[in-house]
Amino acid sequence: MAVVEDVRALGSALERSYPVYVRGRLKFRVKQIVYVAFSLDEAEMGFAFPKEERAALVAGEPGKFRLPSESDMRFNWVHCDLAALDPAEARELVVDAWRMVVPQKVSRAYDLAHPDGPG
Numbered sequence: 001m002a003v004v005e006d007v008r009a010l011g012s013a014l015e016r017s018y019p020v021y022v023r024g025r026l027k028f029r030v031k032q033i034v035y036v037a038f039s040l041d042e043a044e045m046g047f048a049f050p051k052e053e054r055a056a057l058v059a060g061e062p063g064k065f066r067l068p069s070e071s072d073m074r075f076n077w078v079h080c081d082l083a084a085l086d087p088a089e090a091r092e093l094v095v096d097a098w099r100m101v102v103p104q105k106v107s108r109a110y111d112l113a114h115p116d117g118p119g
Contacts, residue, residue: 002082002090004042010091010118011036014098015106028094035097042082045090048097049078076100091118 004026011028012019017035020027027037035048046068049057057078058065064084068077082090095118099107 002085002087004038004082006087007036007045007090007094011094011098014095014102015110016102017098028098030098030101033101035101036094038082044079045082045093046077046079047093048076048100050100051076054078088118094118 008019008026011017014028016030017028018030020029024040025038026042027034029035037046038044054067054077058067063081065078065080067073068075068079080093085093095110099110
């Protein structure tokens, strides 16, 4: 079972990433682009995810993942229940979301420094 503390340090440590609180909700940004956001109760996590792949993700594991609200379908975004994830899976989703908003050279440098992934 994953909790916010499993990814907080990682989100703060990723290059160009920083935490912000908006209306009491923790979010991680690169510049002004939010790539991970948590619900007020920190039970749900929204994260950047390719639009063309999200239907398959949700269909494959509907107990973990769900589509965003209708108004947010225009964004590259998916929601998940943190309790349904293990900590390593939550960290991997955060890193994958971060990769979507940073230049490829930054992402490649992370991969070289962390060949086994975020663990």
